[in-house]
Amino acid sequence: MVKKAQSVFVCQECGFESPKWMGQCICGAWNSFIEEKSLPPNLENDARRRIAPSVASAGAGAFASASPVKLSEVGHGAYERLDTGLSELDRVLGGGLVKGSLTLISGEPGIGKSTIIIEAAANIARTSGNVLYVSGEESEEQIKLRADRVCGEIPDSLYLLAETNIELVTSAVAKTNPIFLVIDSIQTMYSEKLESAPGNISQVRACADELMRLGKANGIPVFIVAHVTKSGDLAGPKIIEHLVDCVLQFHGERSQDLRILRAHKNRFGATSEIGVFEMGESGLHPVENLSDSFLEGVNGAGEGAVASAIYEGTRPLLLEIQALTAPANIGFARRSAIGVEAARLNMILAVLERRAGISLINQDVYVNVVGGLKPEGTSLDLAVALAIYSSYKGVPIGVKTIVIGEISLTGDLRSVRNAERIVREAARLGNFDRVILPKKNAEALSGLIEGLPLIGASCLNDAIQSIITLL
Ligand code: TYD
Numbered sequence: 001m002v003k004k005a006q007s008v009f010v011c012q013e014c015g016f017e018s019p020k021w022m023g024q025c026i027c028g029a030w031n032s033f034i035e036e037k038s039l040p041p042n043l044e045n046d047a048r049r050r051i052a053p054s055v056a057s058a059g060a061g062a063f064a065s066a067s068p069v070k071l072s073e074v075g076h077g078a079y080e081r082l083d084t085g086l087s088e089l090d091r092v093l094g095g096g097l098v099k100g101s102l103t104l105i106s107g108e109p110g111i112g113k114s115t116i117i118i119e120a121a122a123n124i125a126r127t128s129g130n131v132l133y134v135s136g137e138e139s140e141e142q143i144k145l146r147a148d149r150v151c152g153e154i155p156d157s158l159y160l161l162a163e164t165n166i167e168l169v170t171s172a173v174a175k176t177n178p179i180f181l182v183i184d185s186i187q188t189m190y191s192e193k194l195e196s197a198p199g200n201i202s203q204v205r206a207c208a209d210e211l212m213r214l215g216k217a218n219g220i221p222v223f224i225v226a227h228v229t230k231s232g233d234l235a236g237p238k239i240i241e242h243l244v245d246c247v248l249q250f251h252g253e254r255s256q257d258l259r260i261l262r263a264h265k266n267r268f269g270a271t272s273e274i275g276v277f278e279m280g281e282s283g284l285h286p287v288e289n290l291s292d293s294f295l296e297g298v299n300g301a302g303e304g305a306v307a308s309a310i311y312e313g314t315r316p317l318l319l320e321i322q323a324l325t326a327p328a329n330i331g332f333a334r335r336s337a338i339g340v341e342a343a344r345l346n347m348i349l350a351v352l353e354r355r356a357g358i359s360l361i362n363q364d365v366y367v368n369v370v371g372g373l374k375p376e377g378t379s380l381d382l383a384v385a386l387a388i389y390s391s392y393k394g395v396p397i398g399v400k401t402i403v404i405g406e407i408s409l410t411g412d413l414r415s416v417r418n419a420e421r422i423v424r425e426a427a428r429l430g431n432f433d434r435v436i437l438p439k440k441n442a443e444a445l446s447g448l449i450e451g452l453p454l455i456g457a458s459c460l461n462d463a464i465q466s467i468i469t470l471l
């Protein structure tokens with residue numbers, strides 16, 4: 001029986017549904033409601049049910065008699081993982097793809113989402129069984145062209161489907177019985193049960209719901225590609241971020257070859273881990289020796305360039321910070337930061353002014369973390385401050401000095417977590433003469449690191465003083 005569609009109003013920001021149009025949503029957004037048709041619930045065949053495999057196998061009747069199980073009696077078997085054949089992707093996922101998990105991978109157009117996924121799909125098809133790659137954006141020939149470039153020999157068990165109808169995708173899954181399913185992209189998919197256009201909020205949600213049901217009921221890991229808006233947010237409802245198990249973001253500067261994959265949410269692993277790839281002629285290749293890639297340019301650098309380090313996930317990463325100050329035109333001075341939060345930069349500038357007596361009020365300030373990385377921690381603070389100082393005063397800090405430390409509002413330096421591993425990595429690379437770091441870290445490490453002098457600084461002024469005396 002075909003049920004009659006009803007009208008609802010859905011907030012485009014948060015996905016909240018209301019029977020009436022509202023000027024402001026409960027999430028605070030204004031004029032964000034659009035009218036959509038929704039189907040009344042059908043309990044016998046409810047596509048919204050997100051059931052676990054154990055319940056699914058009990059059949060439709062299980063819904064009426066659903067009974068809780070004891071947590072102590074639940075087994076661990078459900079978390080079997082599939083190796084994607086890409087070490088950096090496996091690392092970000094927490095050790096491979098979990099069966100039945102739903103993963104969202106987002107990023108700007110052209111960043112390499114389809115490339116990384118076809119590589120993983122071919123690897124899994126080669127080693128583990130049927131893989132179904134559904135594309136709503138490209139034709140089968142286009143996908144084949146890419147696969148020829150990046151996958152080597154294409155396994156027979158890799159199936160393609162150029163389709164946007166989610167019901168047809170469901171029947172293709174039943175036919176091919178894949179162990180891995182890819183949807184490229186969620187914004188092109190639609191359900192014929194709804195009248196709205198693909199990419200629309202309720203379509204995206206209905207399709208994500210259906211994919212969740214497909215994945216969980218059959219134990220298939222599902223990868224969903226999603227577009228982002230210009231500001232970097234996910235296009236479509238935020239609600240699918242809550243629905244899925246992992247949210248991965250792929251970013252980097254398109255003009256450069258490095259691509260960084262980061263998990264913003266991961267129900268099966270840590271979110272601090274990053275994966276780094278290099279885009280080449282034959283697709284994306286994992287980069288395991290991170291510091292070499294991000295420090296490339298530092299060797300010839302002069303004023304305004306500083307080497308620094310962060311600790312991402314389970315690895316230290318050495319990188320280069322660049323700053324430039326230039327006299328501002330009339331009006332407000334510009335502040336522009338790539339890879340450093342604007343609020344953090346403003347704080348560092350305020351501390352430089354109040355605690356170190358360096359007034360940058362009539363200076364434009366530009367800061368860049370080289371390589372397109374957006375580090376989350378605060379261990380780069382001191383390096384950013386010294387890079388700005390170096391550019392403003394025209395004093396090169398020297399490429400052989402690593403600077404780490406968090407700056408507090410009082411101008412004091414707070415210690416950095418995992419400083420020992422950062423310093424050991426610097427010592428291993430062997431291209432550095434010294435490390436400037438918070439005094440507490442330096443004290444804790446004294447005598448532990450051979451061949452790399454540590455200069456402890458208790459406040460920003462101390463750190464500035466130490467670079468002046470080095471000149
Ligand atoms: P693609 O995976 O299609 O991006 P997305 O799916 O995120 O939109 O990648 C497109 C870009 O990657 C394109 O600009 C060309 C480049 N590229 C390479 O440099 N080498 C390659 O081997 C491939 C397949 C793509």
Ligand code: MG
Pocket residue numbers: 113114115137184
């Ligand atoms: Mg694509």
